[in-house]
Amino acid sequence: MQQDPPPRLLGLDIGNRRIGVAVSDELGLTAQPVLTLVRKKPRDDLRSLARLVRKYGCREIIVGNPLNLSGEQGRQAEKTQAFAQMLANETKLPVHLWDERLTTAEAHSILYRSGHLRAEHRNIVDQVAATIILQGFLDARHTPKSEELSS
Numbered sequence: 001m002q003q004d005p006p007p008r009l010l011g012l013d014i015g016n017r018r019i020g021v022a023v024s025d026e027l028g029l030t031a032q033p034v035l036t037l038v039r040k041k042p043r044d045d046l047r048s049l050a051r052l053v054r055k056y057g058c059r060e061i062i063v064g065n066p067l068n069l070s071g072e073q074g075r076q077a078e079k080t081q082a083f084a085q086m087l088a089n090e091t092k093l094p095v096h097l098w099d100e101r102l103t104t105a106e107a108h109s110i111l112y113r114s115g116h117l118r119a120e121h122r123n124i125v126d127q128v129a130a131t132i133i134l135q136g137f138l139d140a141r142h143t144p145k146s147e148e149l150s151s
Contacts, residue, residue: 007059010052011134013100013126014063014080019045020126022134023056029142031134033127042083046090053091061093064100064133071101098137103129 011031013020019037024030034052039045053061063084066076073081081097088095107128 008056009060009062009134009138010049010056010058011062011130011137012049012064013103013129013133014083015039015126018126019049020128020130021049021052022127022130023052023058024134024138029138031131031138033124033131036123036126042086045083046086049087050091053093059093061087061091061095062098062134062137063087063095064103064129065097066100069101096137098133100129100133103132106132 007028008026009024009028011022011024017039019039021034021037022031023034025032034056037045037048049061052058061084063080066074066080068074068077084095084097104125107125110128110132111125
């Protein structure tokens with residue numbers, strides 16, 4: 001009996017000006033960058049993201065949760081969580097918050113190492129960050145939890 005492939009996931013790095021978008025592959029193993037959405041009105045952003053969900057057949061959404069380095073929730077995390085809730089209401093899909101501390105710095109580092117000039121980063125850094133967020137979620141989901149050994 002053939003198993004259905006895992007549903008695809010949409011990963012988001014939500015900023016004040018742009019939203020980085022990534023999507024999982026058909027096997028649910030890897031994340032790939034899709035695009036950077038320039039923010040307009042929240043209603044327009046939600047509709048654009050809902051279209052991407054439909055286009056890629058996503059069944060879950062992973063949103064980077066921008067906690068402070070201390071792990072505490074700041075103003076940006078509150079704004080992101082409110083937007084994530086609106087997105088859940090719009091799409092009727094589960095939306096998971098995923099710790100995104102330092103992902104933008106990691107995205108810049110990846111771009112530097114791959115030979116991109118700093119001036120080129122602005123157009124793609126958000127989608128690279130979204131890819132890092134989604135890949136972290138996928139890796140955690142596929143890592144078997146430690147099992148207790150019984151004697």
